[in-house]
Amino acid sequence: MLESGIPRIIGHRGVRKLAPENSLSGVREAARQGARWVELDVTLLGDGTPVIHHDDDLARLCGRPQPLRSLSLADLPRIDIGSHYRDSPPEPLPTLTEMLALLDELEMGLNLEVKDHGEDPRYVIQQIVPIIERFDPERLILSSFSSEQLRQCQLLLPDLRRGLITARLPPDWPLLLENLGIYSVHYRWQALRDKELALLTATGRPVICWTVNNRIAGERLLRKGVTAIITDDPRPFSRFL
Ligand code: G3P
Numbered sequence: 001m002l003e004s005g006i007p008r009i010i011g012h013r014g015v016r017k018l019a020p021e022n023s024l025s026g027v028r029e030a031a032r033q034g035a036r037w038v039e040l041d042v043t044l045l046g047d048g049t050p051v052i053h054h055d056d057d058l059a060r061l062c063g064r065p066q067p068l069r070s071l072s073l074a075d076l077p078r079i080d081i082g083s084h085y086r087d088s089p090p091e092p093l094p095t096l097t098e099m100l101a102l103l104d105e106l107e108m109g110l111n112l113e114v115k116d117h118g119e120d121p122r123y124v125i126q127q128i129v130p131i132i133e134r135f136d137p138e139r140l141i142l143s144s145f146s147s148e149q150l151r152q153c154q155l156l157l158p159d160l161r162r163g164l165i166t167a168r169l170p171p172d173w174p175l176l177l178e179n180l181g182i183y184s185v186h187y188r189w190q191a192l193r194d195k196e197l198a199l200l201t202a203t204g205r206p207v208i209c210w211t212v213n214n215r216i217a218g219e220r221l222l223r224k225g226v227t228a229i230i231t232d233d234p235r236p237f238s239r240f241l
């Protein structure tokens with residue numbers, strides 16, 4: 001664990017290789033594997049309920065192309081996001097509230113990635129903030145690819161640590177990071193050059209790489225000064241847990 005409180009290994013969508021992604025059982029499995037933090041995706045149902053889910057529909061995880069915007073909280077008990085994964089038992093799609101309660105119970109930290117499925121960024125962040133503001137801020141980083149979502153979060157919850165997710169920083173990145181009050185940069189690891197890592201590290205910001213599933217690459221990144229890696233499977237990185 002570093003001074004920032006961020007562990008060096010963060011489970012991706014829970015521990016996606018070992019359990020259903022973005023699920024309560026997946027987070028319990030991450031804890032069993034020794035991961036202290038997980039990365040999870042949050043998106044909205046049609047009634048504005050924030051749920052832990054990557055896509056904007058149920059096609060990939062449930063085999064039916066139903067958009068999330070057509071669903072409401074009352075529909076969740078009937079949505080099974082467990083069975084698609086090997087022989088896992090059925091389990092309902094979790095709300096953000098349920099997931100935060102589990103993370104509290106397990107004393108785990110969270111990198112919450114807010115998905116941008118085209119909704120108004122202000123509306124999305126307005127639905128999420130009242131829920132996350134009750135969670136321990138020392139165990140939370142909110143991240144997004146969307147600078148508009150990050151800007152809205154900066155307005156509504158300025159003290160919350162915010163991470164910019166990117167596969168390539170724009171030329172004006174120093175100004176962008178400064179203006180949005182960005183705490184950490186979450187870089188697609190294959191695109192991160194040594195020079196960029198050095199420049200980012202020199203700003204004092206943690207650099208977190210996703211999604212690193214290769215042991216040699218992951219160890220090299222951590223050696224080079226990357227703060228943490230987000231991985232589908234923490235087992236190859238057990239010595240960093
Ligand atoms: O948080 C970084 C990473 O999760 C972004 O990609 O598609 O797995 O959410 P994705």
Ligand code: MG
Nearest residue numbers: 039040041113
């Ligand atoms: Mg994600």
